[in-house]
Amino acid sequence: AERVDVVAVTGLTKRYGRRTVVDGVDLHLARGSITGLIGPNGAGKTTIMAMLLGLVRPTSGRGTVLGHDLSRPGDYLSRVGALIEGPAFFGNLSGRDNLHYFARLGGHNRGVIPEVLELVGLQGREGDPYRSYSLGMKQRLGIGAALLGDPELVVLDEPTNGVDPAGMRDIRAMVRRIAAQGRTVLISSHLLAELEHVCDRVVVLDQGGLRYSGALQDLPGSRAEVILLRGLD
Ligand code: ATP
Helix, strand or coil: CCCCCCEEEEEEEEEEEEEEEEEEEEEEEEECCCEEEEECCCCCCHHHHHHHCCCCCCCEEEECCEEECCHHHHCHHHEEEEEEECCCCCCCCCCHHHHHHHHHHHHHCCCHHHHHHHHHCCCCCCCHHHHHHCCHHHHHHHHHHCCCCCEEEEEEECCCCCCCCCHHHHHHHHHHHHHCCCEEEEEEECCCCHHCCCCEEEEEEECEEEEEEECHCCCHHHHCCCCHCCCCC
16 A cells, blocks of 8 residues: 655745745655754744644645645644644643643543653653743643644654753653654754754755755765754854
């Protein structure tokens, strides 16, 4: 049987007035894979994610998400989980109680909460107030909230931003566990080095354009070094 990618879009483009912020990007995400969307600030990472999530309407481009037309996000969004910015949680409530609130809000089965807490590595700390969490733990709780609906596609916009190295390791381990369950992960960062050991593939963007797409090990060494050490400038 033909394998159908969870995300299969071509020529994804967004213009604001005369400014092109995403320029003809192709994106193919295989089921269960982890893809890093890498690029400096302003490269267009958030805009690409927002187009997949139906928050921004593409100027042009076509394709499917979970088998449904990209132009009809209402048909697939219930199967997608997203962390766009640090979500708003109640500081005085525990991580677990915050998840209870979001599960109720989203109409999700609250029985999944213990499993989600384990998946995001917050077991043992779930009873502590949210305000006592490190930034990395806060991000993982946000990702936990995105997992409550058992999504097949998980979109994470810069979850490692500002997180210390230990917190980053925890986020990477969590992303691996999420993908090992067969979920497809798209994760962005402005630093390839943060994601290089967790991604199956990387999509490198600069000023809206695609600069490289594929496995990191297929990148010519000198080029990989430039991107890893100095970015694209
Ligand atoms: P960051 O890491 O800063 O979030 P990014 O790679 O996610 O960067 P985007 O947020 O997608 O980049 O923004 C890409 C470019 O598009 C930026 O230059 C931004 O100013 C511009 N842009 C985004 N939204 C709009 C909008 N609504 N109107 C005009 N320009 C916009």
